[in-house]
Amino acid sequence: MRLKSLVMGVAASAIAVTGTLSTAATVAAEELYIPSLSYRTGPFAGGGIPFANGFADYLNMLNARDGGIGGIKVKVEECETGYNAQKGVECYEATKGKGALVYNPLSTGITLQLIPKAPVDQIPVLSMGYGLSAAAIGEKFPWTFTYPTSYWSQMSSILKHIDANGGLKGKKIGFIYLDVGYGKEPIPLLDQLGPKLGFEVAKFPVGVKEMQSQGSQWLNVRKERPDWMIMWGWGAMNATAIKEAAKIRYPMDRFIGNWWSSAHADLKPVGSSGKGYLGANFSGIGTDYPALQDVIKHVITAGNTQTKAEDVGNVLYNRGLFNAVIVAEAIATAQKMTGKKAISGADMRQGLENFKLDEARLNELGLGGFTGALSGSCSDHEGAGSVFIQQWDGNTFKKVSDLIAPMTDVVRPLLEDAANKYVSDKPNWKGQTCG
Amino acid sequence: MELLQQIFIEPFVLIADIPDLFVQTIWEGFVSGILYALIALGFVLIFKASGVFNFAQGIMVVFAALALVSLHTKFGVPAWIALLMVIGIMGLLAMGIERIVLRPLVGQPDAILLMATIGLTLFLQGAGETIFGGEPQSMITEELGLPTGATDWEVLGGRVTFQHIDVAAIVIAGLMVAGLALFFSKTRIGRALRAVADDHQAALSVGISLNQIWVIVWFAAGIVALVTGIMWGARSDVSFALEVIALKALAVLILGGFTSIPGAIVGGLIIGIGEKVFEVYWGGIFGGGTEAWFAYVLALIFLLFRPQGLFGEKIIERV
Incomplete structure (x- = not known):
């Protein structure tokens, strides 16, 4: 089959799958x-x-x-x-x-x-x-x-949890994330907080196509030997990551997912091998x-x-x-x-x-x-x-911490800097004044 | 200077420092390679017999695996009977595809047939989600009698772990390839299939039924899809995300050749082992995540020097 045929097919596919599925309805x-x-x-x-x-x-x-x-x-x-x-x-x-x-x-x-x-x-x-x-x-x-x-506040709450459970200073924190805008969102905060709070960050990106094939990332985890792992995953990435962590015998009670990486849908396919896995959450179970x-x-x-x-x-x-x-x-x-x-x-x-x-x-x-x-x-x-930490008991999640407030004093100035940066190249951007 | 050190010194120091990690990396790459090869095999079978690049191979993997899990968990069918039923479903699917999609398009340009398989992909996505739902499901590994657990090998001052399901995947893939090779070379249908692959018109002229061959080849690709779905599903879970893994098979096919079964195996192993070793030992230079592009860059380099792939038929253009 010629390359031209392939290109035409791929283009047709793109057109087909981007069609909106919404239906017109009068409200x-x-x-x-x-x-x-x-x-x-x-x-x-x-x-x-x-x-x-x-x-x-x-x-x-x-x-x-x-x-x-x-x-x-x-x-x-x-x-x-x-x-x-x-x-x-x-x-x-x-x-x-x-x-x-x-x-x-x-x-x-x-x-x-x-x-x-x-x-x-x-x-x-x-x-x-x-x-x-x-x-x-x-x-x-x-x-x-x-x-x-926000993601940044959540990350700061997770770091506080780690700090309260053995300290952050001198530790290596592994960050495994879906390599899209969502997964990359907390990286600027980690990069800024690392030197400030005295911890090192090892990053492990997972591409969308590699969500169910994470062997390399977890070989790298084995190589880097982080003290804690934090996950910013979604969809099929989560269950695979937890299974891979179990495979290399990474301690589950040192592996924390964010609030999109610690749901029943993620842990049910993992079952008892995910026992001890931690996750942030802000809504009841x-x-x-x-x-x-x-x-x-x-x-x-x-x-x-x-x-x-x-x-x-x-x-x-x-x-x-x-x-x-x-x-x-x-x-x-x-x-x-x-x-x-x-x-x-x-x-x-x-x-x-x-x-x-x-x-x-x-x-x-x-x-x-x-x-x-x-x-x-x-x-x-x-x-x-605030967020609380929940833990998978092999069958369901149990709340294992009180609400952990974010490091607002540290995070808020960074958020303000990021907000100023976002609007800096948009001359017609309209903000508001709050009393 | 630092870059040169990262490329030429540090990886080898690391291999010497943690040799068990290197062995583990090769093993993981080998297993991934075999699984990539399984997906590529499905493409090769159909391309070999009909010249159609089957865009639907990825969704066939998902469809077969979801059908198996759903028959067992939702309808209570015993695992082995469910397996036989799914083989039957893939057979019916092959007949349906031949009758409804391929037969009316005989003689049409390749692009039309490719587009038909894209349509088939969308149909199977919709049908799969309607029948089985979109939630991820666990593969019924133990119910099928597949091994679970792991064996440690204390070696080189460290530990190499072999997951039993990975060993099973390699054994089953090996048996399947051997079976297909025997089928192609020793049986009457296999020889007819090769004849169709070589020349449709000539095959028709000696009385070979093109329609029958297409059903057989799509059925075989369906069986390969089922095995692939079981193995990938056991390693992670069964969800529609499995479909995107099939895209990796494109690079495998470019390396191995679109028409060669040994090529699919060798191409799969080169990509599987290559991407794991590259990511673990050289990935840091690029900030990690090299698996997202390594296979395609390698495929591009191959395209430059050997466009027909390692085992593909040499392209001869007569003008």
Whole structure:
């Protein structure tokens, strides 16, 4: 077969797979329209499916139990991105004209594409615990939010955990990461904190094509002999990494995944050989929360869902649910602030800067103890939330630490520098002043 | 100067310092190479018989592995019966592809056939996700009687670990290659297949059924895909991410030649061992992650000097 034929075929494939899967739908005027940029297909579907389910189920529960938010039903429309930035942008363009209130891209790559679009279209982006860490600086990024915390803050919390368990000074920290925008995001922080806190960093990138073939990376781990390993993985990379770590007998209780690398979907294929593996998390595990029980009663049992009953309460399901909780709280706040039921994207931005999810409110929502207190703010768009550490017992995750606050004093100035750098070459970029 | 030291001195000092790591690296590369070769073998079988570059080989690996796991875990079919059923499914798939995709396209340019396999890829992706779901699943390794666990070999002042599943992968791949080689050289169908590969028109003129040959060859590629899916799945998990590993087979094919079974094996081993040794001993110079490009750069160099690959048929253009 000639090269020309191959090139034509590859080009045709690219055209075929980039076609948007979203369908045109008319949104009724009295609906709160929330596009869900989900991925139920492709190499990252293992993480995308439970997250999208938790997100949709909570909002559908509010529809069934409360008649929506403020008396208006919520319409969740999914658009399949396949975790592909180009398809994500196509989904955005296809849905933004339908009255979209907020975008939750579930992809750092897609988030980076949407950040400059958000102020133009006046639709905020909530990249919950992912995306551009510098977006935490509300003065520079009025339309982007990373609640309840950012990658940089999370990394600092993980480093604090390591420091509390044998110290950081003089240690070698191995960092294995998916070699895309998401995985590389905390590297500038590690590079700056290493010399400051006295630890050395050994980096082990994993390409998307090598996610399920990580022999070399773990031979390098064996060569470098790091005292701790931290993972920024996603999708099929996580289970493979943990299996490879077990193969070289790396101690599991010295291996910490970030909050996208420590879900049931990652550890179930590993089973007991992953026993002891640690992970950061900021949302509750299990179904022992009244809100989760309401989801089971009004959505799961009623069959108004794509979720398998046994997956309710899993790490990523609950993470998606928590994302929906922040969205719902911001909508309710915006409705109160504006006096309108059907709010706009600009109103939603106000809601995201002013919602209050303190312990009393969490209890009221049926989510007491599910997560730490979190409040919207004009200047702090990450919430500087804390994380806790969970551990795999061979069957499920157990919480093994209290909430660990980030090193805000160290991280915040670095975030400000990064935010200034981001806007420095954009003369028309509009920030905001916070009182 | 420092660069020269990193290239010519440090790797060899490291090999001398930790010789067991070097042995382990070669072993890991050998296993990866065999698994790459298995994927490449699927491409070779179809290309050899029909001149079609089967873009769908990667998704066939995923489809076969997911069908096997799902039949066992979701429908409670015993593992060995599930295995036989999947062999049957791959047979039906081969017949369906021949009847619906290939037969109407006989005589069309190669590009059309390639595009048809791209369409087949999208169809199998959609069908696979609809039937089996998109979540990763664990391979039913123990249920199939495949070995698990590992054996340590204390050697050169250190330790080399052999995973039993890797040893099994090598044995099974070896048996499969031997079986295919015998099939091609000793059986009537195998000889007919080679005749079709050499010249479609001439084969047709002596009464060989092109349609039958295509079904057989796609079925064989389906079996290879199933074995590949079981072995890769046992090493990590069974998910749609396995599909992208098939892209590595492109480099293997360029090295080994699109039409040679021994070429697929040798090409796979060169890439498997080469990329592991390069990443562990020279990867640091490039900041790591060299596996993402090593195979393709090597393939490009081969293309410059030997475009037909190590074992491919020499390209003779008559003008």
